[in-house]
Amino acid sequence: xxxxxxxxxxxxxxxxxxxxxxxxxxxxxxxxxxxxxxxxxxxxxxxxxxxxxxxxxxxxxxxxxxxxxxxxxxxxxxxxxxxxxxxxxxxxxxxxxxxxxxxxxxxxxxxxxxxxxxxxxxxxxxxxxxxxxxxxxxxxxxxxxxxxxxxxxxxxxxxxxxxxxxxxxxxxxxxxxxxxxxxxxxxxxxxxxxxxxxxxxxxxxxxxxxxxxxxxxxxxxxxxxxxxxxxxxxxxxxxxxxxxxxxxxxxxxxxxxxxxxxxxxxxxxxxxxxxxxxxxxxxxxxxxxxxxxxxxxxxxxxxxx
Numbered sequence: 001x002x003x004x005x006x007x008x009x010x011x012x013x014x015x016x017x018x019x020x021x022x023x024x025x026x027x028x029x030x031x032x033x034x035x036x037x038x039x040x041x042x043x044x045x046x047x048x049x050x051x052x053x054x055x056x057x058x059x060x061x062x063x064x065x066x067x068x069x070x071x072x073x074x075x076x077x078x079x080x081x082x083x084x085x086x087x088x089x090x091x092x093x094x095x096x097x098x099x100x101x102x103x104x105x106x107x108x109x110x111x112x113x114x115x116x117x118x119x120x121x122x123x124x125x126x127x128x129x130x131x132x133x134x135x136x137x138x139x140x141x142x143x144x145x146x147x148x149x150x151x152x153x154x155x156x157x158x159x160x161x162x163x164x165x166x167x168x169x170x171x172x173x174x175x176x177x178x179x180x181x182x183x184x185x186x187x188x189x190x191x192x193x194x195x196x197x198x199x200x201x202x203x204x205x206x207x208x209x210x211x212x213x214x215x216x217x218x219x220x221x222x223x224x225x226x227x228x229x230x231x232x233x234x235x236x237x238x239x240x241x242x243x244x245x246x247x248x249x250x251x252x253x254x255x256x257x258x259x260x261x262x263x264x265x266x267x268x269x270x271x272x273x274x275x276x277x278x279x280x281x282x283x284x285x286x287x288x289x290x291x292x293x294x295x296x297x298x299x300x301x302x303x304x305x
Contacts, residue, residue, distance in 0.1 A: 001059045003038065009059075010041060010082075013051045018042040025074040025303075028066065028085065030132055032225040033274050034074025034303075037083040044087050046191060050164040056082055057162070062305055065189050067137030068109060071227050075304040076274045086136065088191060091116060101155070102195040106136030110143075118209060123200020124153055126208035130216045132228065136190040140183045141301075142176045146212055151176035153195045159188035166191070179232055179299055221259040224267035227300040230281070231264055239288075239296045240264030246287045253280040 003021070010019050019041050025034030043049050056063035062081025066072065088105035091113065100122050104113060114129030127148035131138060138150045139157055154176075157169045167188070175182040183190060216222060231239040243249070243263035250260040252269070254276030259265040266277055281298065288296050 001061065006039060006059075006061065006082075009055055010039065010052070013055065014041060014043065014048050018044070023083075025069075025079065025083070028083075029069035029072045029074060029227070030225060031069075031073055031227045031272075031277075032268050033076075033272055033277065034072075035076045035078030035274075037079045039082045041082060041084050042087050043084050046088070046160070046166075049084070049086065049160065049189065049191075052082065052084060053160075053162060053164050063162070064303065064305075066303070067106070067134040067140075068132065070133035071137060071141060071143075071300055073227055073274055073277055073300050073302050075302070077304070079303060080305045086189065086191075093120060093122070098198075100197050100199060102197060104135045104193050104195060106134060106139075106190040106192060108135050109133065110135060110138055114209065117197065118202070118205050121200055121202045121205065122197050123205050124197040125195070126205055127212060128153075129209045130212050135193050139174070139190055139193055140181060141179050141299075142181050143179075146215075149176070151181075153197060154193055155196045156194040157183070157190060158192040159183065159190045161188055219262055221261045221265050221267050224259070224269065226259075226265050226267045229264050229299050230266045231284075232297045232299045234294060234296065237292075237294055242288050242292050242294060242296070243284055246284075246291050248284055248287060251280070251283070253283065256280045258284060 021039060022036045023040035025037055026032045064083050066083055066085055087107045089107045090105045091108060092103040094101045110128055110131045110133060114125055117125050127146040131143050131145055142149050142151050154171055157174050160166050233239050240263040243258060248258050249263050251258045255269040255272035256276035257267050257269050259267050266280055285296055288294055
């Protein structure tokens with residue numbers, strides 16, 4: 001199918017201003033790195049999502065969903081087919097007998113949700129308040145911070161498969177493990193998440209959120225573009241500590257650098273390419289293995305076709 005035909009078909013599903021051709025993915029990732037997407041679309045409804053899935057299946061066009069791009073490295077060569085950002089953003093709060101149930105659409109950013117919960121005096125989400133990205137992305141990778149993971153507050157996940165069918169999964173069925181879930185395999189698109197939280201004290205919630213924000217500012221290189229923590233922690237070691245002890249803090253390849261502030265982060269000092277990052281990752285992995293005999297694994301997701 002020719003690109004002009006794909007464009008014409010997409011315009012029948014969603015409005016033209018939400019479709020971009022040859023869109024630089026560096027504009028849609030916190031790393032500020034990435035080649036062009038053939039088609040980049042913003043989806044506002046479940047019906048639009050279903051129709052685009054049907055269209056891409058019918059004509060065998062590659063279709064990829066992205067969230068806020070905060071844990072993503074897109075290859076320099078760019079991405080074929082359709083890249084879609086799901087912008088479902090409703091939040092519903094229901095008081096239960098003892099707890100509070102929150103229904104959150106997958107496109108809601110964690111920081112925005114945390115502020116809303118704070119205003120409503122709802123506690124239990126403070127540790128996660130500084131994580132960049134959307135609730136959908138956080139569930140996919142079971143994001144966590146300060147000893148809490150998203151799995152600790154999720155009760156149900158509503159997701160669509162790539163045939164357009166909708167499923168509901170319990171916390172147990174979501175198979176959450178460290179930085180992984182049932183959804184990490186890319187077979188489902190998360191639509192909505194149910195959280196179970198509790199009434200809290202507004203002052204205490206504010207204090208906790210401020211404490212975590214201060215920690216993040218002091219300990220993490222948030223002044224530079226990055227995809228968050230680059231490497232997973234090991235089963236019996238702290239990866240950032242080994243990278244630091246291997247003398248790699250501040251080591252650069254091109255404009256990609258192992259942060260001087262936190263060795264677990266690779267940052268973009270300006271015009272880093274995905275290749276710079278890949279080369280730096282490989283270098284760090286080789287040096288750590290050489291010195292400590294430990295294999296370090298990526299936490300960030302690579303998007304390539």
